[in-house]
Amino acid sequence: MDYDFSEAFIKLIDGNEDGKIVIDELRLFYQAYQIDTTHIEEAFETLDLNLDSSISKDEFKQIFEQFLYSEDVQAPGNWFLGVSLAKQL
Secondary structure, X not given: OOHHHHHHHHHHHOOOOOOEEXXXXXXXHHXXXXXXXXXXXXXXXXXXXXXXXXXXXXXXXXXXXXXXXXXXXXXXXXXXXXXXXXXXX
């Protein structure tokens, strides 16, 4: 897996550097890169694999690996940059 790449994204998104990503940090990331925030709540719920209202480093590494390598359009990682392809179909 591209460990350094996932770490770089965590550092980019985790504004307060507490080791986890919350919805407001993900929203700021989306806005900064002009990613549609219409479905941010649904995307965050899907990305928050253990449903504890934050995305840990371990969760993010799983998400990022799915985003890069999964052939399953239903994989949670496909929501990383907003609405998944499965939702668009």
